[in-house]
Amino acid sequence: MQQPVILISGASRGIGLAAARQLSARGAIVLVASRSFDRAQQAAAAMGGAATALQLDVTDECSIALAVSEVATRFGRLDVLVNNAAVLLDHHESISLLKREVLSETFATNVSGALCLAQAMLPLLEKSSDPRIINVSSRAGQLGSELQTWAPAYSMSKSALNMLTQQLAAAYPGIAVNSMCPGWCRTEMGGPDAPRSADEGADTLVWLAMDAPHALRGNFIKNRETIHW
């Protein structure tokens, strides 16, 4: 079997890095992306195997275009795109004080970044025999459950990301597009008190990338099971 080519945005640390390590250990060719090429290189070098560093800022169209061209030249296709890069800028801020700039910056990375990267990678994904897009979302964006109010901009961005998942799944029936929630994890974003390690948080992501049936698409997944939006 061909080794899958998997690009993970924001793989320099946290859940992205943990997923990259696990996928690399399973024989995938992992493109470890970071805004800093040095950080990407350090992370990829520590994995050994076929891990490759990629400079990628999902808010920068030029950076996205260069990443597409690099993947096209080196591999000619992309099997799995993981939209993992995200920012959390309004931790413990009230909706009444939320600034326009904070909302814009949050959406630029967490939503527009995921959309533009997916759009740019679509021609390469369409060259795969088993194309997948995994959007790393959060229970913070879940509608219809216990409302999360601790970071309103972040929550709204993850609700929008979930809608992006549904829109892409409807537009591209040949691509297994899903959102996933890693659970609360000990990372720079999650802080030291979270109950899960980054490796535990990456488990469902790795499963969606390598093991989940292709027919599983247009869903929100946590702990390898579909949850409501």
Ligand SMILES: NC(=O)c1ccc[n+]([C@@H]2O[C@H](COP(=O)([O-])OP(=O)(O)OC[C@H]3O[C@@H](n4cnc5c(N)ncnc54)[C@H](OP(=O)(O)O)[C@@H]3O)[C@@H](O)[C@H]2O)c1
């Ligand atoms: N930790 C949790 O408890 C938790 C819970 C639910 C969901 N999540 C989600 O899981 C994902 C990973 O979170 P994490 O906890 O691992 O966060 P993290 O430790 O803060 O890592 C975030 C990553 O995103 C990258 N990044 C930020 N802005 C970027 C941009 N403009 N372009 C490209 N990369 C960018 C950073 O890389 P560079 O600085 O090197 O570019 C970093 O590697 C996120 O989508 C997050 O919303 C996390």
